Amino acid sequence: MxxxxxxxxxxxxxxxxxxxxxxxxxxxxxxxxxxxxxxxGVAQRGGSVVSHLRFGEGVYSPTVRTGEADILVAFERLExxxxxxxxxxxxxxxxxxxxxxxxxxxxxxxxxxxIMEFLRSKGFTVQTIPATAEAKALGNLRVGSLILLGVLSxxxxxxxxxxxxxxxxxxxxxxxxxxxxxFQVGVELGRSQAQAAVSGV
Amino acid sequence: MTLTSPGQRMLMAGNNAxxxxxxxxxxxxxxxxxxxxxxxxxxxxxxxPEIRSQWAANEKVAFDEAMGVAMSGKRxxxxxxxxxxxxxxxxFMVFPFAGTVGGFVVISADDPGxxxxxxxxxxxxxxxxxxxxxxxxxxxxxxxxxxxLAFELSELFSTPVLYRTSMRVxxxxxxxxxxxxxxxxxxxxxxxxxxxWVVPIFAKSLRAKLDAKMARMSxxxxxxxxxWIEEGQSKTAIITSGASYTYAKEIFPDAxxxxxxxxxxxxxxxxxxxxxxxxxxxxxxELEPFxxxxxxxxxxxxxxxxxxLPRTGEYSPDVLAKAFLSxxxxxxxxxxxxxxxxxxxxxxxxxxxxxxxxxxxxGVLVTGDIGCYTLGALPPLGAMHTSFCMGASIGNAxxxxxxxxxxxxxxxxxxxxxxxxxxxxxxxxxNGGNTTTVILDNRTTGMTGHQEHPATGMTLQGxxxxxxxxxxxxxxxxxxxVQVADPFKQKDMYQAVQxxxxxxxxxxxxxxxxxxxxRGEKNRPKTPYxxxxxxxxxxGACQRVGCPAVLPGKQPRIDEVSCTGCSLCAQAxxxxxxxxKGVM
Numbered sequence: 001m002x003x004x005x006x007x008x009x010x011x012x013x014x015x016x017x018x019x020x021x022x023x024x025x026x027x028x029x030x031x032x033x034x035x036x037x038x039x040x041g042v043a044q045r046g047g048s049v050v051s052h053l054r055f056g057e058g059v060y061s062p063t064v065r066t067g068e069a070d071i072l073v074a075f076e077r078l079e080x081x082x083x084x085x086x087x088x089x090x091x092x093x094x095x096x097x098x099x100x101x102x103x104x105x106x107x108x109x110x111x112x113x114x115i116m117e118f119l120r121s122k123g124f125t126v127q128t129i130p131a132t133a134e135a136k137a138l139g140n141l142r143v144g145s146l147i148l149l150g151v152l153s154x155x156x157x158x159x160x161x162x163x164x165x166x167x168x169x170x171x172x173x174x175x176x177x178x179x180x181x182x183f184q185v186g187v188e189l190g191r192s193q194a195q196a197a198v199s200g201v
Numbered sequence: 202m203t204l205t206s207p208g209q210r211m212l213m214a215g216n217n218a219x220x221x222x223x224x225x226x227x228x229x230x231x232x233x234x235x236x237x238x239x240x241x242x243x244x245x246x247x248x249x250p251e252i253r254s255q256w257a258a259n260e261k262v263a264f265d266e267a268m269g270v271a272m273s274g275k276r277x278x279x280x281x282x283x284x285x286x287x288x289x290x291x292x293f294m295v296f297p298f299a300g301t302v303g304g305f306v307v308i309s310a311d312d313p314g315x316x317x318x319x320x321x322x323x324x325x326x327x328x329x330x331x332x333x334x335x336x337x338x339x340x341x342x343x344x345x346x347x348x349x350l351a352f353e354l355s356e357l358f359s360t361p362v363l364y365r366t367s368m369r370v371x372x373x374x375x376x377x378x379x380x381x382x383x384x385x386x387x388x389x390x391x392x393x394x395x396x397x398w399v400v401p402i403f404a405k406s407l408r409a410k411l412d413a414k415m416a417r418m419s420x421x422x423x424x425x426x427x428x429w430i431e432e433g434q435s436k437t438a439i440i441t442s443g444a445s446y447t448y449a450k451e452i453f454p455d456a457x458x459x460x461x462x463x464x465x466x467x468x469x470x471x472x473x474x475x476x477x478x479x480x481x482x483x484x485x486x487e488l489e490p491f492x493x494x495x496x497x498x499x500x501x502x503x504x505x506x507x508x509x510l511p512r513t514g515e516y517s518p519d520v521l522a523k524a525f526l527s528x529x530x531x532x533x534x535x536x537x538x539x540x541x542x543x544x545x546x547x548x549x550x551x552x553x554x555x556x557x558x559x560x561x562x563x564g565v566l567v568t569g570d571i572g573c574y575t576l577g578a579l580p581p582l583g584a585m586h587t588s589f590c591m592g593a594s595i596g597n598a599x600x601x602x603x604x605x606x607x608x609x610x611x612x613x614x615x616x617x618x619x620x621x622x623x624x625x626x627x628x629x630x631x632n633g634g635n636t637t638t639v640i641l642d643n644r645t646t647g648m649t650g651h652q653e654h655p656a657t658g659m660t661l662q663g664x665x666x667x668x669x670x671x672x673x674x675x676x677x678x679x680x681x682x683v684q685v686a687d688p689f690k691q692k693d694m695y696q697a698v699q700x701x702x703x704x705x706x707x708x709x710x711x712x713x714x715x716x717x718x719x720r721g722e723k724n725r726p727k728t729p730y731x732x733x734x735x736x737x738x739x740x741g742a743c744q745r746v747g748c749p750a751v752l753p754g755k756q757p758r759i760d761e762v763s764c765t766g767c768s769l770c771a772q773a774x775x776x777x778x779x780x781x782k783g784v785m
Contacts, residue, residue: 011543021212021374024212024374025212028210028211028212028376033375033376034212034374034375034376035340035373035374035375036212036373036374036375037369037372037373037374038372046543046546046749046763047543047545048542048543058454060340060446060447060448060450060451061447061448061450061451061517061518062340062369062373062374062375062447063369063517063518065451065517065518065519065522065530066519066530066531067530067531078540078541081534081538081540082533082534082540083533084533084534085531085532085533085534086531101752101753102541102542102543102544103543103544103546103749103753104541104753105544105546105579105580105581105747108753108754108755109539109541111541112538112539112540112541118534118537118538122534
C-alpha cells in the first residue's frame with residue numbers, strides 16, 4: 001500500500017500527543033510525505049484524544065477515513081472501542097491493558113466489560129499490551145507510551161535506527177535511558193506477540 | 202540567529218509554518234490576541250528575535266498596531282481566530298480605502314465544525330466585503346510559502362491582505378522545506394498625504410480609488426500562477442481551495458482540479474473557461490457557498506456544490522465520498538457498545554468552581570462570557586445561564602437588570618475583561634446600574650493554553666512588564682463596592698456575593714486564586730484530600746462539587762494524583778469525612 005494509516009488514541013495526559021509526534025518524526029526520516037493531526041473537542045486533561053498519522057506517497061488529507069486505518073494503538077481500553085470503526089476490516093488494534101474511569105455527570109455507569117471480545121467479534125486482530133504494568137516495572141509510569149511505540153514499531157516499515165535517533169533527539173537527556181529501555185521492552189513484547197500470532201500459539 | 206537552517210526538511214504544524222513564513226517574509230512586527238486555532242502563530246513568532254511580537258489587549262488593538270507599523274513602511278501582520286476579526290472589523294473595513302505602505306497581512310483562523318468556538322462563520326466573506334485580496338493555504342508547506350505571497354500582493358497593490366487559514370490547516374503537521382529570511386529593502390516610508398490617510402473626509406474619492414484597484418486586481422488574478430490547474434485522467438473536474446483541496450485529492454486522485462490559492466477576487470475568465478471545458482464541475486469548499494455563488498452569478502450552470510455537500514461542519518474524505526460517491530462512512534460503535542463519554546469539565550483544583558458554587562447557592566441569574574469558565578454552565582454546577590462572545594457578560598447583565606430581572610451577576614475572566622469588559626463596566630457606572638460583576642481572575646488566559654496578558658505583568662516573551670492593577674482600574678472607573686474574595690473559602694466567597702447583591706450601585710468581586718497551570722502553580726507541592734470511608738455516608742455531596750478528582754461511584758474516592766488540595770469537596774461534606782492526607 002502506498003500510504004500507511006495509523007491512529008493513536010487515549011485519554012488526555014497519557015502521552016498520546018508525544019507518542020504521535022515521535023512516530024511522525026520517525027516517518028519524516030524515512031518517508032516522502034507525512035501528515036499528522038489531532039481530532040478532538042476542547043483539549044484537556046481527562047478528555048478523549050485521537051491522533052491521525054499518514055505516511056508514504058500521495059498523502060494529501062491529514063485525517064484517516066473510517067475503515068481505513070491499518071493499525072489503531074489505544075492507550076486506554078475504552079478508547080479502543082470509541083475509535084475502532086476507523087480500523088480497516090481485519091486490521092490490527094493494540095490495546096494498553098489499562099482502564100481510566102471517565103468523569104461522569106448524572107447517572108453513574110460502571111466501566112464497561114467485554115471490550116476485547118467485542119472488538120474481536122468485529123473481525124479485528126486485537127493484541128493486549130501490558131504497557132502500564134511494564135512501565136511500573138521500569139520505575140517510571142510515564143514511559144508506557146514508549147513501550148507502546150516499541151510494539152507498534154514491529155508492525156511498521158520504519159527502521160530501528162530512525163526510531164532510536166528520534167527518541168534521542170526528542171526525549172530530555174535525564175529521561176533518555178529509561179525511555180530507550182522502555183522502547184526496547186516494547187519491541188521485544190511486539191516481536192514475541194507477532195511470533196505467537198503467526199505460529200497460532 | 203535563526204532557529205533552523207534553510208533547505209532543512211522539518212515536521213511542522215500549520216501554525217508553526219505560518220510563523221516560519223513570517224520570519225522568511227522579513228516581517229518586522231506581529232501582534233495578536235490568543236484564540237483557538239490561531240494562538241500558536243504568535244507564540245512561535247515570539248521565538249524569532251528578528252520579529253518584534255506582542256500580545257495585544259484585543260484583536261482590534263492588534264490590528265491597529267500592525268496597521269501603524271505597516272503605514273510606517275515595514276512588513277507587519279496581526280493574527281487572530283475568526284471571531285477576532287469581528288472585533289477588528291471596524292479597522293479592517295476602512296483601512297483598504299487608504300491602502301498600505303509596507304506589506305500588511307491579517308491572519309484569520311476559521312474553525313469549521315466549531316471544535317473550540319461559539320459559532321461557525323466563514324470569514325472568506327470578509328475579504329469580499331472589505332475588497333481585499335485573500336490567500337488560502339491547504340497544508341503546512343503552503344502555510345509557510347503563501348504567507349510570503351500575501352506580503353508580495355499587499356505591497357504590489359498597496360492593500361491589506363486577508364490570509365485565511367482553518368483549524369485543520371493550522372493544527373495539522375506536515376513536512377516543510379525551510380527557506381531563507383528575506384531582507385526587505387526599507388525604501389518605503391509614510392508620506393503625509395491627508396487626502397489618502399484621513400479617510401472619513403475623503404471617503405468618496407477613496408472609494409472610487411478602491412474600486413479601480415479591485416478592477417486591476419481582477420485582471421491580475423487571471424494569470425496568477427498559484428491558481429493552477431492540475432490536469433487529470435478522469436472526466437471529473439473540481440474547483441477547490443484550502444483544506445478541502447486535500448480531501449478532494451484523496452477521493453478524486455485522477456480528477457482535473459482548479460486549485461485556488463487567491464480566492465478574492467476570483468479569476469473569472471479562468472473559471473468560465475474551466476467550466477466550459479468540462480461537462481460538470483464540482484465546487485468543493487468547506488462552510489458557505491462562497492465560490493459557488495459567485496460562479497453561478499456569472500451564469501454558469503454546470504456546477505455542483507452545496508446541493509450535495511453540507512454547509513456546516515468540517516469536511517473530510519468521508520464527507521466527500523458520501524456526497525459524491527454515495528459511500529456511507531463506517532458508523533462508530535455507539536449503538537452496539539456503551540461508549541461512556543469523557544465530557545469536558547473544569548480541572549481538579551480550578552478556582553472557578555469555588556466561585557460557581559457560591560453563585561449557585563445565591564440563586565442568581567449568571568450572564569457568562571468566553572473562557573474555560575463557560576464550563577460552569579454544565580452539570581453538576583449549572584451556574585452560568587448565558588454565554589455568547591467576548592465581553593458580552595457585563596452589558597447583558599445590565600440589560601437583564603434594565604429589563605426588570607433582579608439578582609443578575611456577570612461572570613468574566615481576567616483576560617476577557619481586559620479584552621472587552623472595560624467599556625460595559627464604565628457604562629454600568631455611567632448609566633446608574635446596580636450590576637454585580639465577578640471577575641474570575643486566574644492570572645492567565647486559560648482556555649487558549651495559558652497566555653500572558655497585561656494583568657499578569659509578563660509579555661509574550663515572558664519578560665516583566667508593568668502589571669495592570671485591576672482593582673485600581675475598577676475603582677477609577679467609579680465602582681465603589683470592590684471586593685477581593687477567595688473562591689476556595691466558600692463562606693467568604695458566598696458572603697462577598699451577598700454583600701455585592703445587597704449593595705445599591707455597581708459592584709465588582711475579583712477572585713484571587715490562580716489557574717492550576719498558571720506560572721509557578723504547576724510545580725507547587727500539593728497535599729491531596731482523602732475520604733475516610735468509616736465517616737462517609739455516601740450522600741454524594743462531594744461528587745456534586747463537580748470535580749474530576751472526586752471519582753464517580755456509590756462510594757466516592759479521591760484521585761490523589763489529580764487532587765490539588767483545594768478543599769472544596771471537604772467544605773461540601775457535612776460529616777467531616779474528607780481530610781488532608783496525613784492529617785486524619
